[in-house]
Amino acid sequence: xxxxxxxxxxxxxxxxxxxxxxxxxxxxxxxxxxxxxxxxxxxxxxxxxxxxxxxxxxxxxxxxxxxxxxxxxxxxxxxxxxxxxxxxxxxxxxxxxxxxxxxxxxxxxxxxxxxxxxxxxx
Numbered sequence: 244x245x246x247x248x249x250x251x252x253x254x255x256x257x258x259x260x261x262x263x264x265x266x267x268x269x270x271x272x273x274x275x276x277x278x279x280x281x282x283x284x285x286x287x288x289x290x291x292x293x294x295x296x297x298x299x300x301x302x303x304x305x306x307x308x309x310x311x312x313x314x315x316x317x318x319x320x321x322x323x324x325x326x327x328x329x330x331x332x333x334x335x336x337x338x339x340x341x342x343x344x345x346x347x348x349x350x351x352x353x354x355x356x357x358x359x360x361x362x363x364x365x
Contacts, residue, residue: 290315296322 296318303315 292316292318294318294323 298316299319300317301315302317303309303313309315
């Protein structure tokens with residue numbers, strides 16, 4: 244008789260557990276989905292910078308939704324500043340050379356006009 248009570252207690256425990264799990268599943272787990280091979284369909288776009296440089300800050304995280312025109316990264320401006328200064332220096336040097344060429348051209352033209360005898364002198 245002791246064996247029968249033990250077997251009934253085990254069956255009752257499993258029955259109560261099954262009913263409790265069924266109630267939990269119907270209220271909470273029924274709406275949850277899980278899988279090991281899930282993927283998200285979306286647009287993944289590779290971006291590259293138009294100019295090389297060192298990244299100072301990143302304004303978005305991986306998988307963030309961004310709109311067109313949004314700043315994603317900020318580059319260090321030191322390299323661009325140095326390149327601009329060098330370009331301005333080369334421009335100023337070229338402008339000085341052109342002014343010298345115009346001055347030399349005007350000087351040579353005046354010399355030629357002075358040295359060439361006119362048709363009235365001949």
